[in-house]
Amino acid sequence: MPFLTAAVVLVGALGLVNLLLTLGLTRRMRQYGHLLDGLEPAERGASTRPVGSDVSPFTATAVDGTVVGLDWFREPTLVGFFSPGCSACKDVLPGFVAAAATKRALAVVEKGPEPADEYVEPLAKVATVLVDDQAHEAITAFAVRAFPAVCAVDSQGVITETGVQVARPSAAVPA
Missing domain, CATH: 3.40.30.10 (Glutaredoxin)
Structure with missing residues (x-):
């Protein structure tokens, strides 16, 4: 029985640590969210130089x-x-x-x-x-x-x- 109690306490503690880390990460992401404001999405299918670009000499x-x-x-x-x-x-x-x-x-x-x-x-x-x-x-x-x-x-x-x-x-x- 003491083994089972210890296992439950350990799993609970790990769950709590995981929750705290997730909340901390979410808070940090919100702090840096302003850096993403105003960014334009990449042009769809842009796997070469963009339209209107000159081809480099080769x-x-x-x-x-x-x-x-x-x-x-x-x-x-x-x-x-x-x-x-x-x-x-x-x-x-x-x-x-x-x-x-x-x-x-x-x-x-x-x-x-x-x-x-x-x-x-x-x-x-x-x-x-x-x-x-x-x-x-x-x-x-x-x-x-x-x-x-x-x-x-x-x-x-x-x-x-x-x-x-x-x-x-x-x-x-x-x-």
Whole structure:
């Protein structure tokens, strides 16, 4: 019986400590709540530089030998960023391939835990493709923060749309 009494007292004491810590944390959060006032939520789907930003200078060589840099964006271009092993990237791939079949496109496939072949083969048929170290140059230039990322770039090298998927393949890049 004394063992049972000690266990009940211990559980009660732990519950009380937990309650006091929770109340203290809540009070502290209220003190700092004013710091969050006025903050704007992040732009939905902003996984690259924001719309209206210039693409940073970069130079990379595609798998077909094409040299890609800022001067390569001489007409509106759809740009997609993919990572092997990313399940969301696999979901976005068919929509990007469909859009790239009708528009000028650049596909960037970073080094991932899996081989890039499953991305490079379908993308190379419809887009200029950067992989591995060459892809890193473009990823840095577009400030990619998450995969997949899709954006549209105009003929001046300015990002006009950004998101995590191709919403409407036919309207992805203005003609």
